[in-house]
Amino acid sequence: MATRMTTGGVSTCTEAGTEKYEKFQMGIGRRKRTLVQYDYRHPADGELFSCVKPTLDECRTARDKWLTAKESKEDNR
DSSP: OOOSSEETTEESOOSTTOEEEEEEEEEETTEEEEEEEEEEEOTTTOOEEEEEESSHHHHHHHHHHHHHHHHHHHHTO
16 A cells, blocks of 8 residues: 555654544455544654544544543643
């Protein structure tokens, strides 16, 4: 699969606080599914969140859950 989101297997989402995503199809013959590859770079520490889901909204929901868990983890320090 050719992708503009990775170079040599490394995410091209390098700026803190940014997101990148692209749709791709996966499957054999007529049984193809469209999925979204999603990367988000955290603005404070630069940690990368990455996922693959059927829609962009589901990716952003997963990112929001990750951010909430990350914030609560940092508050407990």
